[in-house]
Amino acid sequence: MFDQRMLLMHGFSLGELRRELIERLGLRQTRELFTRLGYQQGWEDYQSCRNEFGGDEQAVETMLLLGPRMRDIEGFVRTQPLRVEIDLEANRFHLEFTWTDSWEAAAHINHRGVGPIPACWMNTGYASGYLTALFGQPFLVRELECLATGHHRCRILGKPLSEWEDIGEDAAFFQSDKLVSLPSLRSTQSASNTGPTPATAPEEHGLVGASAGFNAVVYLLKRVADTDATVLFLGESGVGKEQFARALHRIGPRADHPFVAVNCAGIPQELVEAELFGVEKGAFTGATASRPGRFERADGGTLFLDEIGSLPFAAQGKLLRALQEREIERVGGTTVQPVDVRIVAATNEDLRQAAIDGHFRTDLFHRLNVFPIEIPPLRERREDIPLLFHVFVERFSLRYKKSVQGVTRAALDALWNYDWPGNVRELENMVERSVILSDAGQPIDRHHLFSGGERLSNEPLSVSPMGHLIGKQAHAASRPEVQNLADTLLEQAGSMQAIETVLLNRALERNDGNVSAAARELGLGRGQMQYRLDKRRR
Template sequence: MSRRRVSLADLNRSTATGNAEGLPGPALPGALGGFDTVGVSQHAHPTVADISECLFFSPGDGRIWLQDQRMILLHSEALGSLRRELIDSIGLDKARGLLTRAGYVGGARDARMVRQQWPDADPPAAAIAGTRLHALEGVVQVEVVHVRYDAETGDYEGEFIWHNSSEDDEHIAAYGVGGSPACWMQVGYATGYVSTLFGRMVVFREVECRSSGSAHCRVIGKSAERWDDPGQDLFYLNAQDFVGTPPAAARAPSRKGTLGASPGSVALAGAPAADGATMVGASSAFNAACHMLQRVAPTAATVLFTGESGVGKEMFASMLHRISPRQAHPLVALNCAAIPETLVESELFGVERGAYTGAGASRPGRFERAHGGTLFLDEIATLSLVAQGKLLRALQEGEIERVGGTRTITVDVRVVAATNVDLRQAVREGTFREDLYYRLNVFPIHLPPLRDRRDDIPLLMGHFLAHYQRKHRRQGPGFSQAAVKAMFNYPFPGNIRELQNLIERSVILVNDGEPIAPHHLFSSGEQPGTGVMSLQLGADSIATLHMPSAGGSAPATQAAAAAMPGVAPLHQAEAQLLRQALHSAAGNVASAARLLDISRATLAYRLRKFGIPAGRS
């Protein structure tokens, strides 16, 4: 059946005639009504026309933008050729995992764009925007069979039919009809989009596929804990076998048939899997670090982990030991910043009896204790130049001498170091030895801050929530939509460690059966994004809700407004400002948007919200 093709210009013009949906396919009122909690009109924002206004073409410099995300137009056959080469060169399972993770990142990015562009959109409308984006991006036409989302418990369940799947077209052209589903990127996209939107792990599974002989593709999505065996789906989000799946999969059998552990789930050395120390992530930045870890693990090379405080350097170092040939031998850690300068040498190399006052017995140092295994030196930039020189000799010679001793001891140790300091800059400033830097910097692995791997936030939120609910014996439905929005807007200066602390705090503060709200998360002076309330304790131990604003504290701003006669309500002031900007720009929407320092799509949405007729575009 032929379908009418619609240009973006036609799509924008259709808004004026009331046909905002401009794309072919079934009408959506019934589908939108499938949400139990909120009934949403088919014209609820963001519509397809809204989304199309976020798409910008810049032929002069060869760029296409979907709001602030750069896009490309790619031949479907080119992507199919890449898919075939991946399958033929690295195997079906690895190719499926790679494409699933790529789709997940795309879905997570689109969900972030929808949240930023339409922060006031109802959850059902924002969820349906994912189906519209999938269609607008030329991937697949989505027909919604039914969707149920409970905002109180965070429970999600949906069923969809996919028409005209581009992945199926290319897979069938290359391999014909086979025995298993093949829409891997699309499943990853749906998982990434909905999980990021709702702040909890939602797993999608393709139960019927054209590539396996069905008439169309049928997909079911459910909250991870509602699946009996989500591990087989989440397995493909893991870049390496040592990356764990979210805790909802912990009770599912692994691909190797081992009960009670999720596939590839590995905890820190010496700690049980239940301690929350599993590595979790699916973002491209996290996966890149995992690939480098896997590459260097079988070797004896020295590894240097760099990155901000709280990004997980110690966890990566522990995992490096666990997947290396040295795993049967000790992993010994030393925080260089916690050892006084006078004791560094004895801690590293050991001490002989009588070497100094108080040395009543000989004892081995960290090098000896780590013989055959791994020595992890955290915050290595804090070592003095004298200690650095002694460490350099041990690394060069593979030999040490205890303090007060006369014999040389040969040690076989793999040294792994970590720092949150730019060692190159420290070398230039003369605070770190250049020769030691080059000795340590054999295989550097940079761990990105959480703000650069926000695609992992829903996975980490679900992981730590389940862990701390078990630890503190608390029960609850999870995070409210306001809490999810706050977490995605928060800059996380303390990275993963701070996210972990925020969630543990909220699990303790919230009552059983209640969703976690922003004031449970931000109750200790943190500054969440604009529009997010936090709980602040006064000197009298009375807690008050605080709403931050650009112009100062909320109480001060409210007091100033109350003292000013004739102050209009916010919505009236905003509408008046929009009219003034349009008037100043002679009705040109794009120029008015520049005057207000917002995007054209945001201004167009605000104009429709207040019923203000737009001028020229």
């Protein structure tokens, strides 16, 4: 389906797996596992539907129906709308559905009978993931009635996460572990006039994510947290290596001791050793007093060495000795001091290749590469974009005391299409810019986000800092022959509707009636093309 492999398996086999997991892990952990699995399925199904049918505002109603239809085709549950209210401009939603023939409810009753806990965990996770992707903000779907609790049907309610007063355990798919921060439950529409406080401001160093890539990193953090092993974070610039390093420190046995971060690229080469190991008074011109280095300040805690690949070659040898001997000597000093620190390093370079090329000490590389953790770039974990976007909007709404009401479909579509070369840091900066540029009480639009010269590789247009359209089609549209063609169309066709009809019909003729091929030629998804054709027939 959608050029992706689909696996058919017997429902009773999956039911037996579910039963065994409950017996081995318990109800709570199994529920969290199945909910996250469903969330991933819902997200992927939405992406497939969006690629096929488009993601513009006109397609929202179609996309809302496709998710339940796909779940029915896949054999999980049949869905009927009960009450569906969507106001995109006001950012208000009330999505209430009934479920019948639920595989999960039947499997649960078969193994455990009727009880107090709703059982459609994978289905609620699926609906939450699908709606989160569709509307570009964290959505929570809660099962209000379930066959497994003695009701005659299953009934669900879906709303933005910020509109639920108490999510309890229902948002397990957002939080694979306690070290992962849940997106805030407060609505971004009510920014405080008094500014953020420690009790209300979103956590600056919290981890937020629900993607498979994100959860894989969290799993590795948990495995290594209780040890003193050296950890090397790998990944592109802006993926959040320092945030993960801080999280590692918080959940480890050194949490009550200092976390000291140093950017190796930001220290002048002649001062690197003094910064790391400290300096004695009179060691060099300007050293008017003795002062401890980063190793001493981090004693008992964690020393985070960011951009370790930029460390001068001479300093690499002294760092290696400090790691091996667990002792340092200040610049200009004569005594050796023992230090007890955990080393966590990070780089966006290929240190192995740098060692082969002779730019980085091979022995230091192997000393640092004890437990490498690679953080995937944001473009490979797009499931995290709505969650991060929500957190950043709330953070900057509080900081700048401005209410922001949701995000437009155009902006959401642009967020999906962007390649994110600057990763999470770039998203954070763009959200800050958009909160500043947007009007109070209005949604964030595309031009608020993409006003810094960013180019959307899968979109025909982008916006320059001066507000000009840029991109391949913008350049093509400015050519004289294209302008002359536009004049002819306006003179002879006379209206936008007539021009669109001409283009649609001609594209179909050029492609022998093949709707998909015609859609590709016009730069549309097949669903968008079909929507326009159906509109002409009505």
